[in-house]
Amino acid sequence: MAEAVTAGASPTACYADRAAHTPARIVAHSQVADSTFRIRLDCPAIAANAVPGQFAMVRIPDRNDPLLARPLAVYDTFAAGRYADFIYLVHGKFTTALKDMSVGDELVVWGPLGNGFDPPAVDHLVLVAGGIGQTALLALGRERLGGATYGSPGRVAPLARRVTLCWGARHAGMFGDVDDFRNAGIDVHLATLDGSTGRQGTVVDLLNDVLGDDGESLRVACCGPEPMMAAVTRWAQSRHVVCDVSLEAPMACGIGICFTCVAKVRDAEGTWDYRRTCVEGPVFDGSTIEW
Ligand SMILES: Cc1cc2nc3c(=O)[nH]c(=O)nc-3n(C[C@H](O)[C@H](O)[C@H](O)COP(=O)(O)OP(=O)(O)OC[C@H]3O[C@@H](n4cnc5c(N)ncnc54)[C@H](O)[C@@H]3O)c2cc1C
Numbered sequence: 001m002a003e004a005v006t007a008g009a010s011p012t013a014c015y016a017d018r019a020a021h022t023p024a025r026i027v028a029h030s031q032v033a034d035s036t037f038r039i040r041l042d043c044p045a046i047a048a049n050a051v052p053g054q055f056a057m058v059r060i061p062d063r064n065d066p067l068l069a070r071p072l073a074v075y076d077t078f079a080a081g082r083y084a085d086f087i088y089l090v091h092g093k094f095t096t097a098l099k100d101m102s103v104g105d106e107l108v109v110w111g112p113l114g115n116g117f118d119p120p121a122v123d124h125l126v127l128v129a130g131g132i133g134q135t136a137l138l139a140l141g142r143e144r145l146g147g148a149t150y151g152s153p154g155r156v157a158p159l160a161r162r163v164t165l166c167w168g169a170r171h172a173g174m175f176g177d178v179d180d181f182r183n184a185g186i187d188v189h190l191a192t193l194d195g196s197t198g199r200q201g202t203v204v205d206l207l208n209d210v211l212g213d214d215g216e217s218l219r220v221a222c223c224g225p226e227p228m229m230a231a232v233t234r235w236a237q238s239r240h241v242v243c244d245v246s247l248e249a250p251m252a253c254g255i256g257i258c259f260t261c262v263a264k265v266r267d268a269e270g271t272w273d274y275r276r277t278c279v280e281g282p283v284f285d286g287s288t289i290e291w
């Protein structure tokens, strides 16, 4: 049975009070790229309510190593909000243990958490992913092209005339399920550092190639390693474009209690303070982050 998770009051958006804490059975689990797996969980209390860019804390029950849950972005939802898909890169203890779990096994999940992406109306929405950062971006692209509705009741979101994905990774083997983006009508461009597919170079090189100055209103939604997000923010600032970034800070609780996940965020006066990325983020205007 799903139970509500409660968090302390937050001065800004806090969605943890709408989150559920629930067992979730694995209904599909497969490899989609090098060291990258996709897992589908039966978790209607989370899938039905998640909006693009939100995440869930996922824990393997009956284990104390790793003891703590890990945050994973909700990649997409299916079957009228019954199932949620997550894509993860095998990295450390949790993801190594997760990859050995089978269909029918049960996890413990709490979510949906965080603010998610909610950009205003714009002609051209540019999704920028580095490494495994695409997981936070597919649902946003689908929503803004009118292909899907998220949240309960379904969120009414302004449509973009077009959505582009610029995705950079170290090599070709790291791209998994790229067709999810193409099938959603998103214009996909890839870059690799070793040139094994797409443009050789960084995702900023790719942005310079792909985005001319065609007079459209632009907005960037970005997720990936911190140095990459800092570089994309600088690129956007040089073009006077707002760049929303989804920070991947390590998290212990996900609901605002432990302060593991803080980032230095500037206010309107230009002074910074620590903000908890789990409840006040993970999405922030990149220009406010003290990189
Ligand atoms: C909101 C959010 C959404 C995320 N979504 C996804 C997703 O969809 N797919 C995915 O694969 N990963 C995602 N991550 C990252 C994932 O939660 C971490 O990589 C997690 O630590 C993996 O757990 P692990 O036990 O396998 O590795 P760990 O054992 O936790 O990590 C190994 C090493 O990496 C360091 N580390 C841990 N987390 C981070 C971090 N965020 N940044 C830099 N170093 C870190 C640790 O200090 C340790 O040294 C997300 C993170 C956040 C905050």
Ligand code: FES
Residues within 6 Å of the ligand: 250, 251, 252, 253, 254, 255, 256, 257, 258, 259, 260, 261, 262, 276, 277, 278, 279
């Ligand atoms: S992870 Fe505990 S406060 Fe953010």
